[in-house]
Amino acid sequence: MHKLKDSVRAFRWVSKPKKKLFVLDQLLLPNKEKWIPCVNHKQVAACIKDMNVRGAPAIGCVAAYGLALAAVEKKFNSPDALLAYVVQAKETLAKTRPTAVNLFWALERMMGFLALALAQAGSGKDSVQKIQKNLEDEAVRIFDEDLAANFHMGKLGAALFPNNAVILTHCNTGSLATSGWGTALGVIRTAYQLGKIKKVLVDETRPYLQGARLTAWELSKDGIPYELITDNMAAHIMKTEKVDAAIVGSDRISAQGDVANKIGTYGVAVLCKHHGIPFYAAAPTSTIDLKMKRGEDIPIEERSVREVTHIKNFSIAPAGAVARHPAFDVTPRELVTAVITEKGVARPPSLETIAQLFRPAAQKQAALSSI
Amino acid sequence: MHKLKDSVRAFRWVSKPKKKLFVLDQLLLPNKEKWIPCVNHKQVAACIKDMNVRGAPAIGCVAAYGLALAAVEKKFNSPDALLAYVVQAKETLAKTRPTAVNLFWALERMMGFLALALAQAGSGKDSVQKIQKNLEDEAVRIFDEDLAANFHMGKLGAALFPNNAVILTHCNTGSLATSGWGTALGVIRTAYQLGKIKKVLVDETRPYLQGARLTAWELSKDGIPYELITDNMAAHIMKTEKVDAAIVGSDRISAQGDVANKIGTYGVAVLCKHHGIPFYAAAPTSTIDLKMKRGEDIPIEERSVREVTHIKNFSIAPAGAVARHPAFDVTPRELVTAVITEKGVARPPSLETIAQLFRPAAQKQAALSSI
Numbered sequence: 001m002h003k004l005k006d007s008v009r010a011f012r013w014v015s016k017p018k019k020k021l022f023v024l025d026q027l028l029l030p031n032k033e034k035w036i037p038c039v040n041h042k043q044v045a046a047c048i049k050d051m052n053v054r055g056a057p058a059i060g061c062v063a064a065y066g067l068a069l070a071a072v073e074k075k076f077n078s079p080d081a082l083l084a085y086v087v088q089a090k091e092t093l094a095k096t097r098p099t100a101v102n103l104f105w106a107l108e109r110m111m112g113f114l115a116l117a118l119a120q121a122g123s124g125k126d127s128v129q130k131i132q133k134n135l136e137d138e139a140v141r142i143f144d145e146d147l148a149a150n151f152h153m154g155k156l157g158a159a160l161f162p163n164n165a166v167i168l169t170h171c172n173t174g175s176l177a178t179s180g181w182g183t184a185l186g187v188i189r190t191a192y193q194l195g196k197i198k199k200v201l202v203d204e205t206r207p208y209l210q211g212a213r214l215t216a217w218e219l220s221k222d223g224i225p226y227e228l229i230t231d232n233m234a235a236h237i238m239k240t241e242k243v244d245a246a247i248v249g250s251d252r253i254s255a256q257g258d259v260a261n262k263i264g265t266y267g268v269a270v271l272c273k274h275h276g277i278p279f280y281a282a283a284p285t286s287t288i289d290l291k292m293k294r295g296e297d298i299p300i301e302e303r304s305v306r307e308v309t310h311i312k313n314f315s316i317a318p319a320g321a322v323a324r325h326p327a328f329d330v331t332p333r334e335l336v337t338a339v340i341t342e343k344g345v346a347r348p349p350s351l352e353t354i355a356q357l358f359r360p361a362a363q364k365q366a367a368l369s370s371i
Numbered sequence: 372m373h374k375l376k377d378s379v380r381a382f383r384w385v386s387k388p389k390k391k392l393f394v395l396d397q398l399l400l401p402n403k404e405k406w407i408p409c410v411n412h413k414q415v416a417a418c419i420k421d422m423n424v425r426g427a428p429a430i431g432c433v434a435a436y437g438l439a440l441a442a443v444e445k446k447f448n449s450p451d452a453l454l455a456y457v458v459q460a461k462e463t464l465a466k467t468r469p470t471a472v473n474l475f476w477a478l479e480r481m482m483g484f485l486a487l488a489l490a491q492a493g494s495g496k497d498s499v500q501k502i503q504k505n506l507e508d509e510a511v512r513i514f515d516e517d518l519a520a521n522f523h524m525g526k527l528g529a530a531l532f533p534n535n536a537v538i539l540t541h542c543n544t545g546s547l548a549t550s551g552w553g554t555a556l557g558v559i560r561t562a563y564q565l566g567k568i569k570k571v572l573v574d575e576t577r578p579y580l581q582g583a584r585l586t587a588w589e590l591s592k593d594g595i596p597y598e599l600i601t602d603n604m605a606a607h608i609m610k611t612e613k614v615d616a617a618i619v620g621s622d623r624i625s626a627q628g629d630v631a632n633k634i635g636t637y638g639v640a641v642l643c644k645h646h647g648i649p650f651y652a653a654a655p656t657s658t659i660d661l662k663m664k665r666g667e668d669i670p671i672e673e674r675s676v677r678e679v680t681h682i683k684n685f686s687i688a689p690a691g692a693v694a695r696h697p698a699f700d701v702t703p704r705e706l707v708t709a710v711i712t713e714k715g716v717a718r719p720p721s722l723e724t725i726a727q728l729f730r731p732a733a734q735k736q737a738a739l740s741s742i
Contacts, residue, residue: 030686030688030689030690031686203603204577204679204687204688205603206575206577206601206602206603207601209687212680212687212688212692213687213688213689216688216689216692217688217689220689220691220692225693226693227693227694227695228679228680228688228692228693228694228695229679229694229695230577230578230602230634230635230679231577231601231602231603232574232576232577232602232603232634232635232638233634233635233695233697233700234638235635235637235638235641235700236634236637236638236697236700237695237697239637239700263601263603263604263607264601264603264604264606266606266607266610267603267605267606267607267638267642270606270641270642270645271638271641271642273645274641274644274645308575308599308600308601309583309599311682311685311687312685314682314683314685315401315402316575316580316583316584316682317401317575317583317584317587317588317599318401318584318587318588318591319401320591321583321587321591321599322596322597322598322599323598323599323600324598324599324600324604324608326604326607326608329604329606329607329610
């Protein structure tokens with residue numbers, strides 16, 4: 001059994017003496033490790049929008065901390081004053097990025113919790129302090145639950161890999177994209193701990209190069225063998241070498257199991273189908289949007305084309321080049337072998353297998369025994 | 372009918388007062404246009420190896436000029452002395468890049484021509500001069516024939532596109548990759564002249580970015596509408612928008628019609644098959660290697676991984692990152708709708724349809740009428 005350091009974190013919450021969220025600036029990785037201190041929700045929103053922090057589960061956690069910060073940014077004379085301000089902060093945080101559903105999930109959970117706290121609270125200054133404390137506790141719980149989910153997902157997913165496995169992954173789904181450990185990369189980490197990984201093929205993931213800059217960096221830190229490839233090498237390697245599975249994370253999974261994820265994911269899934277290679281998506285159930293049935297309806301963020309025509313400030317295209325930048329794509333469930341969550345594996349993904357994940361354990365057992 | 376400038380050239384031959392080959396340094400494009408003057412074959416070989424000039428047909432032309440230069444680099448007292456030197460020069464030029472067959476084709480053609488010239492020549496100084504002149508003429512003929520082939524290929528290929536077509540292309544196959552006009556991009560140019568092109572989708576083509584740096588630049592210069600995309604966006608755009616065909620060039624086509632081309636081509640072909648989109652390869656018959664039946668046997672050049680981990684001198688991966696760099700891949704003929712050459716269209720490519728291209732016109736006619 002390999003021992004992993006798992007020392008990387010995308011953000012750190014400090015409670016005392018003053019509440020602060022430190023965000024690791026992923027735009028500077030792997031060349032520089034710099035932490036951005038956030039003392040208010042607007043700074044947090046800017047970090048999400050500018051992609052200093054990215055990765056659907058990490059965005060959810062950070063947004064929750066953003067609301068916890070909003071609740072202590074000003075002096076509030078009453079719980080209602082606090083509520084009014086936090087509602088505004090929620091709007092600001094919600095507007096940062098449209099595709100990842102964990103952002104909205106975390107904000108809704110925090111707001112639901114706030115509503116409950118308000119209903120139970122009195123109207124005095126003590127109540128304000130109590131609500132502030134409760135909001136912080138809830139953000140920490142979201143973090144803790146995400147971390148626990150990743151470890152559990154790791155076990156469920158690793159069981160699907162053969163021994164001596166060569167696994168391809170796209171984008172970054174590791175500690176940097178989550179509370180820690182990772183979703184798809186968490187599965188790879190756990191499988192490596194169990195001695196099942198021969199090597200990881202890392203798509204560089206243009207245009208933002210999350211694979212080259214972040215995943216290769218995380219794997220280097222943990223000593224897990226990997227090979228970095230340009231996205232367009234995947235097909236050639238699938239044809240000429242042994243690739244046992246591809247595994248990716250997700251920014252939103254529809255109720256019927258379609259997987260929205262970083263641009264390029266859908267292409268990997270098509271290649272896997274052509275070569276008879278299993279294609280897995282690993283994500284916490286907070287990534288599943290039960291309100292949205294079809295993947296086609298998931299909004300796809302269009303980002304600046306400068307991110308395509310330039311690498312840092314270096315131009316790689318002629319001046320005035322016309323370019324495109326859809327930041328995500330959707331893989332229809334037919335191409336997804338299984339969706340791996342902390343609550344179980346939906347295999348193959350469908351309205352039924354996805355719904356099954358949300359049933360209490362007792363009901364699941366009953367449903368299983370009735371088959 | 373659109374009028375195109377077609378002003379771009381990858382290299383220019385100057386005969387007087389001193390023979391020189393000027394090579395446009397494609398490594399500096401699109402930011403800078405700098406010409407490298409070559410007065411000997413070693414400079415030409417360096418330009419090919421370092422990819423100042425690239426593209427299979429362009430490499431063939433340039434190598435032929437390299438031999439013409441070798442023949443005048445020194446004072447030769449006899450045709451035999453010239454032959455001995457040119458044989459060495461041929462070895463040097465042949466060692467530059469292994470995948471593109473046009474290089475070997477052009478060198479063999481020049482050497483065959485030299486053998487013939489020697490057989491006919493006397494032994495004096497006059498004979499040396501005559502051979503030198505003949506070699507230069509043959510290199511110019513290779514250039515002229517390639518250019519004529521491209522225009523003809525353009526017509527044959529453009530006929531295969533529908534009106535108002537959206538065409539995806541990979542790498543650079545334009546004037547910069549050939550004697551001029553281009554192979555796959557030549558077909559696009561001709562189709563644009565005929566008013567059939569709505570827009571061109573340009574794969575950026577990592578790691579060397581020939582699409583972003585060269586194809587987008589050529590299309591900009593000619594005013595042909597295009598959109599630059601990262602390689603991994605192609606699948607998403609094929610699924611969500613109208614793409615009528617993909618067309619690529621080739622570095623070597625096997626006798627049964629398998630297509631070796633820039634890394635990423637095979638992935639595009641798989642995506643085309645999945646989405647029911649025709650996939651074409653356009654190349655002069657000098658790209659077809661009749662001695663090699665199966666695409667799997669084509670040697671694939673492995674280039675420096677620094678070209679993957681760095682863009683110019685900027686590192687995009689952690690220090691010491693392990694990376695891969697196969698520079699080409701092979702698309703099996705099953706995925707190729709047609710091979711377009713200056714001698715006709717092999718549709719679908721097979722031993723028979725490819726062999727057919729090499730028959731004299733009269734035989735072709737007879738074969739057709741017997742069907």
